[in-house]
Amino acid sequence: MLSALETEGQGNVTTNLPVQSLINAHPFSRYQRVIFVICFAIVLLDGFDTAAAGFLAVSLQHEWGITKQALAPVLSAALIGLSIGSLLAGPIADKYGRKIVIGISVGFFGFTCLLSAFVDSLDQLVFLRLLTGLGLGAALPNVVTLMSEFCPDKSRSFVTNALFCGFPLGAALGGFISAWMIPHWGWRSVLVAGGLFPIVLSIVVFALMPESVRFMAAAGRSSKKIAYILSKITSREVLESDFVVAAPVPHSITAGLSLILSRPYIIGTLMLWLSYFMGLMIFYSLINWMPILLKDTGIQPANASLISALFPLGGVGAIFFGWLMDRFNPNIVVATGYALTAVLLYVIGHVSDSGIYLMLFVFAGGIMMNMSQVSLAALAAAFYPTQARVTGISWMLGIGRFGGVAGSFLIADLMRRNFDFVGILSSLSLAGLIAAIALIVKQVSSRSTNKPG
Incomplete structure (x- = not known):
């Protein structure tokens, strides 16, 4: 295998140089940090705009005189759009490139969010929230x-998880900004801010963000452009070469959906879908229903909201899981996280009478739930080859979003069946166990087919 050093200072053009080997041979550069900052800003705004409707619910109800039930379509429209956008964007990006899809989708969700600030009916807002969700769902994967x-292989999970931390931070930032902006300028100002910043950022994407060199190598793009980007990463001249990816896909398998559902990958794909589905079922069930569930146990509404707000704060802990995944078996690390989530949910159901x-x-x-859920993106990124990586990640995210929708209906049905707080939390803990078991199955399957974990 030729290293980066072997391509420099020579008078001829090398052949078959694996792109990833060159990236692995150099420390994380300033150029890669710039790429990370741009990506983190996109994920941050993605989290802000995804959660925007929740910040506006009370103001909408007050201004338009609508019921809580009538707000449900507004709150769910973006989630449905996210699912559709994720499912559609993957195959497109694996064919035409990551950068162009990112730039267009960021500008699109910014534009539709900005338009949302000027609606005068609930139906218009629901439609635009659905469109905003399409852009959000296409951008994230x-x-x-x-x-x-x-990323170098040795730090991919750490960097990917650090990137994903932008999502909960964006949602939290949106809460603080909304609390400040709405009293001064009204709820529409939040949507204006949520639209203008992504539009500006889309310009930054087209101006400064490079295309993935792994994608360009796999797609047979210009070796001159690949060498230019790699030179900026290594800070040394990299000669033009026949750049390749380390693990090319067999000619009999096409990129995209057919690859992730092909025999070597299908079990791992289905297990990733199942884990992400179950994880979001837990996450959205508790985000949407925990204040009501705690209130029903006798806790004051203000305290119920405060306690519920503690649950999504654990997203930043995903950095620690990324560190663990780079050093130990990542499937086992994340499976352990889901198993501990199941235990903690069961315990929560039995300590509702003890405040502290x-x-x-x-x-x-x-913390455990968010660390596990966020880490699945890094797990999927390592599992799929370059030719179908976006499809693999985006379909996992898209299928998983339906778990969020299912979670809301599940809690409503359990309440209708007179399940108490203990019963509901115990039921949700089963979802955590299913997610853990799914990742164990993925690990066993990957070992038997000699695929990456």
Whole structure:
């Protein structure tokens, strides 16, 4: 295998140089850090705009005189759009490139979010939130994929998880910004801000963000452009070469959906889908219903909201899981996280009468849940080859979003069946166990087919 050093200072053009081997041979450069900052900003705004409707719900209800039930379409429209956008964007990006899809989708969700600020009916807002979700769903998997393909193998999980931390931080930032902006300028100002910043960022993407060199090598793009980008990563001249990816796909398998569902990958693909589905079922069930569930146990509404807010704060802990995944078997690390999530959910159901312990275990459960869920993106990025990586990640995200929708209906049905707080949390803990088992199955399957874990 030729290294980067072997391509420099020579008078001839080398052949069959694996792109990833060159990236692995150099430390994380300033150029890669610039790419990370742009990607992190996109994920941050993705989190902000995804959660935007929730920040506006009370203001909408007050201004338009609508019921809580009438708000449901507004709150779910973006989630449905996210699923559709994720499913559509993967195959497109694996054919035409990550950068162009990222730039267009960021500009698109910014534009539709900006238009949302000028609606005068609930139906218009629902339609535009659906369109915003399409852009959000297309952007996220492509950003994660592009960044992962610029990372050295030894730090890919750490960097990918650090990138994903932007999503909960964006949602939290949106809450603070909304609390400040709405009293001064009204709820429409939040949508204006949520639209203008992505539009500006889309310009930055087209101006400064490079295309993935792994994608360009796999697609047979210009070796001159690949060498130019690699030179900026290594800070040394890289000669033109017949650049290749380390593990080319067999000619009998086409890129995209057919590859991730092909025999070597299908079990791992289905297990990733199942894990992400179950994880989002837990996440959105608790985000949407925990304040009501805690209130029904006798906790004051203000305290119920405060305790519930502790759950999503654990997203930043994903950096620690990324560090573990780069050093130990990543499937086992994440499976352990889901198993511990199941245990903590069960415990939460039994400590609702003890304020301090309830807060402690809700926070701990949120950390473990968020670390596990965020880490699945890094797990998928490592599992799929370059030719189908965006498709693999985006379909996992898209299928998983339906778990979020299913979670809301599940809790409503359990309440209709008179399940108490203990019963509901115990039921949700089963989803955590299923996710853990799915990743164990993925690990066993990957070992038997000699595919990456």
